Amino acid sequence: MTKPIIQLENISFAFPGRQPILNGLDLTLNWGDRAGLIAPNGSGKTTLFHLVMGLIKPTSGIIRIFGKRILAEKDFRVVRRRIGLLFQDSDDQLFSPTVLDDVAFGPLNLGKNKEEAIAIAEETLTSLNLTDIRNRITFKLSGGEKRLVALATVLAMKPDALLLDEPVTGLDRDTRHRIESILRELDISYIMISHNMDFLSQLTTRIFSLENGKITVDDTAALHPHFHLHSHGTHPHEHK
Amino acid sequence: MFDEPFATGRSFIHRIDPRHRIVIAVVYSFVVALTDRFAPLTGALIVSLALAALARLRPAAVWRRLKVVFGFLALIWIVLPLTTGTPFLARIGPMGISTAGVLLAARISLKTTAILIEFTALVATMPLATLGHALGQIKMPEKLVYLVLMTYRYIHLLENEYQRTVRAIRLRGFLPGTNMHTYKTYAYLIGMLFVRSVARAERIEWAMRCRGFRGRFYHLVDFVPTPATWIFSAMMGIIIFWIAILEWGPHLW
Known part of the structure; x- marks a missing residue:
């Protein structure tokens, strides 16, 4: 039996004075789903995530999370404990002086005491292989380290589901592989925005798109791997 | 933008509890700023230099910081002697160099230098993150x-x-x-x-x-003052008291 985590019904949203960016959108994420969202820039992908987290309010429509209709800020507080959002720009997410401070911030907000919060933070950093940077200053981290720490701050809240906003954009191959293997090993449901087809095909079971403010699923165009042959040049190159 | 040239190190000062260092630095600065006599002011400058040596600050790096302030002090040395009034120490054509003006400029210079070096030695020797946590804890x-x-x-x-x-x-x-x-x-x-x-x-x-933020922040770090911290704080307490006696003692008896 599939139980829904996120249900969006007939959601519309417009930024003030602009054409609606989401227009009667329906979307469901069930337990165990690993969904990919691929759509052009400016089509409302990030807006969709922010709506789910209650950061912005839809002009109309119904949001149900874990089967419960979510209306007020206090309902969203519960949602934010159970759904983690990884921001597109990790600099938005990491505001504490040190890595450990930042990872412990979420657990502390959930009412854990200092020792428990540190223990959770340490445990999360260990599971992501980040213990050696635990005392580093957040703004001095490299782009890849920032993204991994941002992921750690979200995972430290032990969410049931993740919303990943371009988790590997702008990262080098090694960091991308690290994030890939972290996500693969997690027992968690997620929706992931990405423009990287290869990454999506590795990590998602469903892929949908956003068109004219609505979710579209194209069943005929499924992502699939294929083999090809070419001479091995001396320049580094990548296969998508 | 924020290079913290003094923040990391293993000197005696670096190992003192940051909270103690902040409190000492603030009290010391106030006492020195309120001091007017040359004996305690000179004493304070020597103490500040000793603290800088204890913190193993590189003289070149300290000088780079002092240079900024010395620019302002130069301005004071130009303006005050010419504007403070009689009696004059010397005359240059139509203008007189005021004795009180020179003394005032000297006092200001001593205070500024002493406080700046002391703050560099005690407070700039911790990373800003630590400073924040320590401020939170006091x-x-x-x-x-x-x-x-x-x-x-x-x-x-x-x-x-x-x-x-x-x-x-x-x-x-x-x-x-x-x-x-x-x-x-x-x-x-x-x-x-x-x-x-x-x-x-x-x-x-x-x-x-x-991430569940509801307007409340938490501090993770617990500072534990070592015996060295208490000894250092006691010493600094005595020194601050001594500066105060040099300044205000004569009025008391």
Whole structure:
């Protein structure tokens, strides 16, 4: 039996004075789903995530999370404990002086005491292989380290589901592989925005798109791997 | 932008509890700032230099910081002797060098140098993050502490954004001059920085709310004062008391 985590019904949203960016959108994420969202820039992908987290309010429509209709800020507080959002720009997410401070911030907000919060933070950093940077200053981290720490701050809240906003954009191959293997090993449901087809095909079971403010699923165009042959040049190159 | 040349080290001072260092630095600064006699002022300068030596500060790095202040002090040395009035120490043509003015300039210079070196030795020897946590633990208002920490965190980003924009402007052939085009360009630049900061601030707040932020901050670090800390604090207490006696003692008996 599939139980829904996120249900969006007939959601519309417009930024003030602009054409609606989401227009009667329906979307469901069930337990165990690993969904990919691929759509052009400016089509409302990030807006969709922010709506789910209650950061912005839809002009109309119904949001149900874990089967419960979510209306007020206090309902969203519960949602934010159970759904983690990884921001597109990790600099938005990491505001504490040190890595450990930042990872412990979420657990502390959930009412854990200092020792428990540190223990959770340490445990999360260990599971992501980040213990050696635990005392580093957040703004001095490299782009890849920032993204991994941002992921750690979200995972430290032990969410049931993740919303990943371009988790590997702008990262080098090694960091991308690290994030890939972290996500693969997690027992968690997620929706992931990405423009990287290869990454999506590795990590998602469903892929949908956003068109004219609505979710579209194209069943005929499924992502699939294929083999090809070419001479091995001396320049580094990548296969998508 | 924030290079912290003194923040890391293994000197005696670096190992003293940051909270003690902050309190001592503030009390010491107040006492020195209120002092007027030359004996305690000279004493204070020597103590500050000793603290700098104890913290193993590189003289060249300290000098670089002092230079900034010495610029202001030079201005004081030019203005005060000429404006304070009779009696005169010497005369240069129509102008007189005031004795009181020279003494005042000397006092200000001694105070400034002593306080600056002492702050560098005691407070600049901890990373800003530690300073923030320590301020939080000596019960400074939480909002101010986080204002310091957040500024530290994001001013760097703002500077990057500023540099990027300036580079982009230059690459398109912009040469600043005294004309409307230049003023307008700078106005756009500053305006854009403000707009971006506000947008950034909003996203940070969102990210914090997503992690359950409800207006309360927590400090993770627990500082434990070592025996060395207590000895150091006691010594500094005696020194501060001694400076105060040198200054105000004669009035008391």
